[in-house]
Structure formats: structure tokens, C-alpha cells
Amino acid sequence: MPELPEAEVVRQGAHRWFAGRTIADVVVHDRRIVRPVGINPAHYAEALRGVTITSVSRRGKFIWFLLDDGCCLLLHLGMTGQVRASEGPDLVRHERLRCTFTDAGHALCYADQRLFGYLQYQELVDVDGLPDGVFPDQPGLVPASVTHIARDPFDPAFDALAVARRLKTKKTTIKRALLDQRIMSGVGNIYADEALWRAKVHYDRPCAALTVKKLVEIVGHCTEVMTASLSQGGTSFDAMYVNVNGASGYFSRSLAVYGQQGKPCDRCGGTIVREKFMNRSAHRCPRCQPRPRKRVVS
DNA sequence: CTTATGACCTGCAAGC
DNA sequence: TGCTTGCAGGTCATAA
Secondary structure: OOOHHHHHHHHHHHHHHHOOOEEEEEEEOOHHHEEOOOOOOHHHHHHHOOOEEEEEEEEOOEEEEEEOOOOEEEEEOOOOEEEEEEOOOOOOOOEEEEEEEOOOOOEEEEEEOOOOOEEEEEOEEEOOOOOOOOOOOOOOEEEHHHOOOOOOOOOOOOOHHHHHHHHHOOOOEHHHHHHOOOOOOOOOHHHHHHHHHHHOOOOOOEHHHOOHHHHHHHHHHHHHHHHHHHHHHOOOOOOOOOOOOOOOHHHHHHOOOOOOOOOEOOOOOOEOEEEEEOOEEEEEOOOOOOOOOOOOOO
């Protein structure tokens, strides 16, 4: 389910439910959900038993539980990952891992239909010395496998102008670049399409053909559309129930192009189209976002 | 450095 | 009623 707003909703909920609690046991129902690939799931229970979760942090779509042993438990939701706080012993649908606590309160359940998500117990690494993410009390520390992920627009240290300048130097096209988590993280297929519609830019425009000013605008649209989504999706987490069906909760009703193929564009009335792109799809309004003319190579 | 492709998975909807 | 096909929010490895 996750792009940045969904990941942040999960982080907030996980922080509220699980921060300050001490792990009693970890049961792995499907070993494909823990990394590194091939690790004995029993090692997770051994390493985590008695460890306390101090807080839950995030960069882009990567979430991690900070632990009082100095390490962390990294969580990526893949396409269909969900975190639940579960009261009874019954397994939730697609549950792959359960973590129980010494206070015998709600357990942490990780459910994932497609198994693209994973958890990984690992070390923290100091990336750039700048305060990291949502919890500046953990300066610059991110999980070892997250070091290549750039800051996201919800990060206090996010620098939109720097991102725009970086985009300008890329040899690739704009949507590809927006989806590249090393430049700016958190944007996925839905919000890339939404931001480009707002900016009236075709997904195949070369980055270098756009002005830095226009790129700043696009980055701003990414930020705005994800902020709007967060403000509407943030309510559904108390029950730890997240709509499996994408674009969390109510925001799916506000989408201008994603999944709207065949419907009229809210701005000009043109018919929204869906096109093949990078083995998935791109949505756009053919009138607001016309295909770029072939560039004349000079 | 870049792009393109496939791999990793399950399940749902649509078409025949 | 089945069967097949296509499609789904992400990331990573590999090859060219």
C-alpha cells in the first residue's frame, strides 16, 4: 500500500502503539519475510527478546524501530505490507510475523499479501551527520541498507532547491527521476503521476529540458499532494486497519489521474489515459500534459 | 554513468 | 463453471 504518506501513517501508528515496550518474542510465520535471505528466523527471537523499542523512525518508504541495544529493526512494506496492533491470538489475514511484548498488550503483526516487504534486524550507520528524519534525536543514523535513500519531503532537512538542481543534471526523464529514491525519496507511481498532472508536465520529458524553476515546482507538487494525502489518511490507523486497495483511505477519491483513465480531466475535460511505462503504468491528461516533441539534438 | 529487463510473490477482476 | 490473462502501491540485481 505504501508511498510516503502511507509509510508515515504506519510509522506514527507504530510509534504510538509500540514505542517504550519490551519485546517478549518474535514468531516468524513465513521465513521469506525476514532478511538477509536465508537467515534462521529463530535468530530474530534470540536477538530481539528483552530488547526495548525506543522509537519508530522513517526515511522515505523505509521504516525502522530503534532499539535500546543500539541496533534497529528495519521494515519495508513493499506493495502490500501492513502493520497491525492485534489483541487476540488469532492471526490476521496474510500475517507473516508477530512480535509480542512483555506487558502482554497488543502484539505487533506484520501482514503482507505479496511478500515484497521485509523486516531486517541490523546496525545503524551515520550517513551525513545531519539530523535524520522525523526524530532528530537520532542524528544522521539510518539502517545500513538505507544509506543510499535520499531524504523525503517530510524530512526537516529536505532541500527542494538542491533536489531540483540535482534533477536538472540527470540524463533521464522526469518520472523515472521522481521514482529514483536516491534523488528524493517517498514518491511512488501514484504521486508521481499526480504531481506531474498538477505541474502539467508529461512523464517522458527529459529532466535536462526542464528549468530548475519548473523542477522546484514539480518537487513542490510532490510535497503538496503527499501532504494532502497524509492529512486524510492519518485517521484510519487507530484500528491499525489500512485499506489494502491502495492510496490509503479517503485520498483515493481525490486522485486526478491515477486510475482515472477514461474519465474527464478535472482541469480541461480531456480524457485521462493510461500508458505502459517502466513495466507498469503512467496516467496523464493528453491535453494538459501533451507528449513532448522530439528534441532536436544540437 | 545510463537504460532495460526480469525476478521476487499472491490474489483479484475481466474475458472467453 | 472453469481457465487464462493482465494487473497491482516497490526494490533490487544483472546485463547491455
